[in-house]
Amino acid sequence: MVELDLRARRGSFHLEIACKFAAPWTVVFGPSGAGKSTLLRLIAGLDHPDSGQIRLNGQSLTDTGADVRLAPGRRSTGLAAQQPALFPHLRVSANIAYGLAALHPSARHERIAAVLALAGASHLADRWPRDLSGGEAQRVALARSLAPMPRLLLLDEPLSALDAAARDQVLGQLHTWLAEHKIQTILVTHDAADALATGAEVAILREGKLAALGPASNVLAQERGRLLARLQNHP
């Protein structure tokens, strides 16, 4: 479970969120600039809030009051973002092995093969990042974020370069695998279809504030009603 009580100001943008993401799979949905990516970076420890706390399964990751700021690599948190950020001087398999330094070589090879298969990228293991298409690079980045088996996986539109069918297929397999391994996931998207497809808990973020949180069907119906009301008021 992820518990958040955060305040962060970035220029004129102000993020203020207090909530608990208890479901195994939560989709954070909202328009561009709502603060979705900022939220993930704060949870990952890549940015720090002005004040507040972040707890994962009861463990304090960030607590500005107690001066706790766990380093990103010690949070057991994986992040796959829209920009794959593959290490350009390492082949795909070495990219994925980067987070597996503590594993025995045989276990490392098994893990690399497993996560590449899950991302539908087994055939890319020996390629250089420069030889990958955008979609292939995103699959590899997803596999790399999964490889260390984090307790929490943060996905920031990680498959945006894939077509809808391929994306649904990967997300479907991923959903099952993450549930099997009890890895909690927060997926950020601006596509309502992603939220509906996974039947997840949905959080709606708007202008840095949490506008709704609950089961996908309820929250999206509520959102649909809100949009219809807006249309009626502004013909």
Added chain:
Amino acid sequence: MNWIDWQAFALTLKLAAVTTAILLACAVPLAAWLVLSRSRLRPVVEALTGLPLILPPTVLGFYLLVLLGPRTGIGRAIAQVLGHPLAFSFAGLVVGSVLYSLPFAVQPLVAGFSAVDTALLDAARLLGAGPVRLVRTLLIPLAGRSLLTAAILSFLHTMGEFGVVLMLGGDIPGSTRTLSIVLYNQVESFDYAASNRTALVLLLLCLAALALVYARPRVLEGRSEGRNG
């Protein structure tokens, strides 16, 4: 008659090589700290590192001469350990050269390390990399070009230094007399034929090394990331 002062020539190359090796060992962690750190001390350290760029070499040489001489505690302590004062010795020249050429090693590295995409550093941090691993596995491989530039600039700058050498090392053959000092002596004694030869050697060495900077292999450059589509 020697075509040039081979002893001074060898000493100059030795000084430049030792200084460059020490500089790279110090400059890589220093440049990485300047790029990765969020410390409030960073601007101060950056200013101190860049100071030799604008400080007259004779001023730096003078302060080092005073600091390393027998009138200070540091100078006396070093003399006790080495058995001789650091000033007017090859070791003293190395200390002076390292400080004098520090910005020529640090600044190309800072520029190279800063050019590494922060998204890559974030990804590595999330995968458990600490500062040392970031430097070893990302910054150095992706900024190899700047490492070569730093090495060559440090080498060349040390070879051509004059003020610091004269103030701190004097003119002791085989110990502190470098080619720049030899050239100065030759001009002072109106030996223009010898001056021309010494100057030509320094000129050709610098030109060859600079050509190496511009002809560096592309393989040292960071590879660009995948194509779109």
